[in-house]
Amino acid sequence: xxxxxxxxxxxxxxxxxxxxxxxxxxxxxxxxxxxxxxxxxxxxxxxxxxxxxxxxxxxxxxxxxxxxxxxxxxxxxxxxxxxxxxxxxxxxxxxxxxxxxxxxxxxxxxxxxxxxxxxxxxxxxxxxxxxxxxxxxxxxxxxxxxxxxxxxxxxxxxxxxxxxxxxxxxxxxxxxxxxxxxxxxxxxxxxxxxxxxxxxxxxxxxxxxxxxxxxxxxxxxxxxxxxxxxxxxxxxxxxxxx
Numbered sequence: 001x002x003x004x005x006x007x008x009x010x011x012x013x014x015x016x017x018x019x020x021x022x023x024x025x026x027x028x029x030x031x032x033x034x035x036x037x038x039x040x041x042x043x044x045x046x047x048x049x050x051x052x053x054x055x056x057x058x059x060x061x062x063x064x065x066x067x068x069x070x071x072x073x074x075x076x077x078x079x080x081x082x083x084x085x086x087x088x089x090x091x092x093x094x095x096x097x098x099x100x101x102x103x104x105x106x107x108x109x110x111x112x113x114x115x116x117x118x119x120x121x122x123x124x125x126x127x128x129x130x131x132x133x134x135x136x137x138x139x140x141x142x143x144x145x146x147x148x149x150x151x152x153x154x155x156x157x158x159x160x161x162x163x164x165x166x167x168x169x170x171x172x173x174x175x176x177x178x179x180x181x182x183x184x185x186x187x188x189x190x191x192x193x194x195x196x197x198x199x200x201x202x203x204x205x206x207x208x209x210x211x212x213x214x215x216x217x218x219x220x221x222x223x224x225x226x227x228x229x230x231x232x233x234x235x236x237x238x239x240x241x242x
Contacts, residue, residue, distance in 0.1 A: 029055045031202065031220040033240060037071075039228040045071040047083070049241055054095075057219065061095045064088055067106075067241070078113035083241070104133045119150045123239060125168075140179075144168035146239045158192045164200065164239065181205050182242075184220065196224040 035049040047070070053063040067085025074080065089102040110127040123146040131138045146166035153160045164187065170180035186200015198221070205215035222240055 027056055028201075029053060029060075029216060029218040030057050031218050031242075033220065033222040033242075034225070035222060035241060036225045037227065039226075039230050041230050043073050045073070047071060047081075047241065049085075051242075053218070055092060059095060060093050062090050062092045062097075064096070069241075076113070077116065078111070081110045081112065083108050083110075102133055104131055106131045119154060121148045121150075121155070122146070123148070123166075125239075139173050141171045141173075142168060148239065156190055158190055160190045161187065162190070163187050164198060166239065176207055179207050181207075186220070188222075193228065194226060196226070198222045198224070 069083030
């Protein structure tokens with residue numbers, strides 16, 4: 001089993017290399033993410049994340065964010081979360097070239113519940129956001145459906161390869177109401193209880209009344225760090241907080 005897991009881990013690394021090569025050929029951007037969960041007990045979990053985004057795979061970084069929050073685990077595989085973050089968008093092209101074109105402070109509240117099946121964990125996430133962008137206030141509402149499929153174990157535990165997919169829709173309370181669709185397809189490997197890596201393609205399309213909208217492809221690579229010193233062993237759903 002360890003040999004099989006090692007081969008599967010090598011496959012994930014190979015996938016990362018293939019995605020990188022594809023990104024360079026087609027000017028695909030990147031989202032580079034590091035996230036940390038810290039379990040205070042079996043009910044409360046602290047969360048923190050840093051992220052940078054680029055228009056090309058290794059250059060033209062135009063955006064970064066820093067966010068955190070607190071999860072409260074409810075019975076029956078559900079949870080509530082409150083979060084906050086700072087988001088800055090810079091002039092393009094260039095690597096964080098000033099001036100900052102958009103500065104956003106955001107609060108959000110969300111409810112998550114999961115359905116568990118054989119090898120499959122299905123996450124439903126509902127989120128309400130309060131956004132202050134350059135001093136102007138906006139509301140946003142989001143729903144994400146995110147299946148995670150364990151490949152070589154019944155659930156995602158150490159030495160597990162998994163596939164992850166999601167589709168998320170974004171709405172506001174002003175026209176055109178439906179403003180964004182974000183789709184992800186990728187795979188990951190959980191090395192141990194502390195560390196997991198995931199990579200895959202994101203297709204993001206923004207809808208606008210004036211010209212119909214525009215889309216962009218990215219490669220998202222996320223490093224998950226999970227610290228749990230409590231007696232309760234929780235089954236972390238490996239999905240991005242974006």
